[in-house]
Amino acid sequence: MVTHDLRRALLLADRIGVLHDGRLLQEGPRAEVLARPCSLAVARQVGMSNLVRGRLLREGERACVELDAQHRIPIAAASAPPGDTFVWAGIRPEHLKLDVGRGEGESIGKGTVRSVVDDGVAAGVSIEWGGTLLSTHLLAGRGLARTIAAGDPVSLSVRPDHVHLLRDDAPQGGAPC
Secondary structure: OOOOOHHHHHHHOOEEEEEEOOEEEEEEEHHHHHHOOOOHHHHHHOOOOEEEEEEEEEEOOEEEEEEEOOEEEEEOHHHOOOOOOEEEEEEOHHHOEEOOOOOOOEEEEEEEEEEEEEOOOEEEEEEEEOOEEEEEEEEOOOHHHHOOOOOOEEEEEEOHHHOEEEEOOOOOOOOOO
């Protein structure tokens, strides 16, 4: 099946292939392509909208992607490629959490809500964090989605194993991975 509708592809297919400019960039099991896209172009096409470029830092058993001293994204140390100084950290919107003290990941600091778009099923939340716009989803009409508004300060968290790294020189356009 060929479709431009990612939701339809995810509902119907066990495996997906990502085409860009007429070239097959990545093909594989649905969950693998979604969680570990091989390039920035694939990441964008499969909904990994939170893409942050930063410096890769390793500190013993821990690693992170640093934008500046106040903005760091923890990553699984085993996923840190040797030798890369700058990388892209990719976080799917469903993996970025508004931290309300439930221990759903490691803190990445505070941000400011820029917009909330509620379609009755989900509320898409855009958050400014370290000069970068990040996005997450909430269930509409429940919990924070009932009260959160533009301008609100929020604390953000992510599980290190939910952060996908792409090398800074990863293919960006129509080059296959």
